[in-house]
Amino acid sequence: MKKVHPLLEWLKKNPAPTAVQPHLTGSSTGVDRRGFLRNSALGGLSLGMLFDGKPEREMEFITQRVKRESKPSDLKITDMRVAVLQGVPFSSPIIRIDTNQGLVGWGEVRDGASANYALTLKSRILGKNPCNVEQIFKQIKQFGGHSRAAGGVCGVEMALWDLAGKAYNVPAYQLLGGKYRDYIRLYADTPEGKDYDEFAKHMVRRRDQGYTFLKMDFGIGMIADTPGMLVGAKNWSVKQQWNDSQPGKMGNYAQTKHPFTRIQVTKKGIDALALHVSKVRDIVGYETPLAADHFGHFDVNTAIQIGKAMEPFRLAWLEDLVPWFYTDQWKQISDAIDTPTLTGEDIFGKAEFIKLIDARAIDMIHPDLASSGGLLETKKIGDYAEENGIPMAMHFAGSPICMMANVHCAAATENFVALEHHGVDVDGWEDIVTGMKPIVDKGFVKVPDKPGLGVELNEDVAKKFLKKGATWFAPTDSWNTRDSADRDWS
Template sequence: MKERMEAGEVLNNVKTCSSPSELRITDIRFADIWNAPMHCILVKVFTNQGLVGYGEVRDFADKRYALMLKSKLIGENPCNVDRIFRKMKQFGGLSRQAGGVCGIELALWDLAGKAYGVPVYQMLGGKFRDEIRCYCDTDVEGKNSGKKMGEALKKRMEKGFTMLKMDLSISLLYDVPGALSAPLGFIDKLREAEDCDEIMWKQGTLDERYHMNRVREVQNIEHGMTAVQITQKGLEYLDQYMSDVRSVIGYEIPLAIDHIGHIGLTECIKLGRMLEKYNIAWLEDALPWHYTKQYAILKQSVNVPICTGEDIYLKEGFRPLLEAGGVSVIHPDLLTSGGILENKKIGDMAQEYGVAMAVHMAESPVACLAAVHSVAATENFLALEFHSNDVPWWDDLVIGTRKPLIQNGYIKVPDAPGLGIEGLVDDVIREHIDNEKIPGLWEATDDWNNSYSHDRLWS
């Protein structure tokens, strides 16, 4: 009896975060923010016990990918993460189409961790590392010389980043006579298409919007079907550009290359061979990810690591590339790959093929911390992308995290429950909502409470 009394006294002093078995989802709301560094959609999942889970829809996606799931989630226990994910995943798709499923999955893990009082990584089996290495991305815009790009990268190094990434797009060659070969007028269409995404958000006449839609179609032509080629003069220009970059930052630090442009397999091989002497960490998304055989040929043809994956949904999407030996590094984004648990499964599968995993991340601290927990629990992890070095208010979006979140190029894995986020800062979010294009902050979504469809995939 005495032992029972002592046990009861102990339990009375245990801090319980909730009653997990009775936890239920009651509402889902959203906030769109801009330039963080992209258009990001933050998610709040509310419960009957006052716990709130935070998630995020993929950058430049649409909140309706998540809204369509709301009626299927109301009344569910968010702690049943895997069961709910299997229920949702048929409504995800490639690239931004996966944003709703993945954004909700993040919030479910956050709620489960808060309900049980443990960090998400612990529910994935524990962690392999206490700190997460970040590689810092640097866009090419405004850096049309290798020296300027090198100087921008050098500033990242001075902040403590130990890996870097830069763009090396054929757009650098648009104004260099004789650098590109293409059907006459096609380069001008590419140039115009790259500038039209922002324009599409603006109101215009039907004729103007028709023109913009036709312009944007150029971007949807797959790389090998454009007939764009890099001439010898173009290769020499990019060679000098890379030489100037390395002359500033040196050769010791890993430097990845992204955003190549609309060129096919033969041109990627030419470019990859040129890059070999610059000790490139990887050549990213050189081709559309689904051309498995072309990736295998590319990897066998150059002595540069080959990387892709940010647009692939679910573990099954990565398997053909791994089986074909088409990649040296896989590069999923949690907001497309399937979320926290699926991303760990992807990394574990890649390890069976001797392939490392880096993780794409161009979003807010919510998606960043979700990635931190996932990769902390994944053994073959290499580095996590950071794309917001030039966004001074990025850290201010969340409460409860270490400030700054990234220190000397690393993120300390948080031990607080869930993702480690105590809350979002509405005042900061409000400053970065464009109310002319996007509704306001955490507006009601009741219209989506009761939509119904017969979702079974067989008869």
């Protein structure tokens, strides 16, 4: 009696995956061992060594090249590490979450925020199934705060969607309910120049790059050195809107909320700002939407005066005229001027957006996904605004990892208008990831159909952006153990 090879005996009891069935059956009447061995050899799977008669090991070897999807229900988080990139265009901590099935999820802490905002969450997510994104988000949400303090929660949430998409083999937007659009429109921030001619060259370059939506700066810092433009600004470091290292005679300008500086802009100053915008409009034309960025720290009355002066130029919006939490002041400004108002890049969670929307205090919302709560929370924010007739632009100033998280959210949100791109002039920016080339094409990003976020970190290039003194995804075992009770109710 002919002896049956143990592998074939095992295969009869354990049917092979569909993808390898053609190699295992030679006819409709039974298993053809010779044909199976021949096909295996042709496929590069030599069976010259039969693993000491252990069919389980032979089967594992035979099917090692067969594409398998993850087992989402068994997926577990095993590790989280970070690497801080610098100059993309600012500092951006990149998160890597590892799993027991070899899947890796990428996320990003918001620009300018500490990687520790994410690392403190590691002990809270180890061992959890990353596919339970909303459940995990609700458990770690309490560790987020407004602006950069939200960076850890949002960065982890991005990585969870990346993992969930890879586990189910679908793009992240599909898990958010599908997409409204195939392309995401970008708006490009444009740097100031030392004079109008240099600034004009920057604007022309943006136009030639194909951007169909632009944003500019024309705050009070640009007129601070000209006599007769500002009232009460002499003792403030007006040109240091973001630099909180200069205390100044009156206090730290960067840390003093707008209404408390008591700086005013004169008629001469407002005319100078209007002249600047008119020259930019001459360059850009009126076919291209043109938005305005931060203006400096002054009160509601000055904001209204500037807003009225800008009305002839039909700007897309005036951004962050006063801090986002002054709801009544925002409504006062919005009711007084015809140019759309916008705020929101530092708001964490939908609750504060709801207050602004319900009060009809602003004309547009402007969440930064790396602060607002990640993909799902930002979609919820957008959906609430959409139900109330308010459009959503999105703020962004990070690496391609965070951009792709924004792209999937924007694709899945109906009232989306445009996404900011702050890294247009960063050499090598697109090469930080693989999976899309180019990422930006004439001011638009094609929504990827690859699983998860659709890109992977290109370590060879990303290492060139590694912040001086930072480590490259070093072990973070010191963050493995939770040392506090987290329940925020009794």
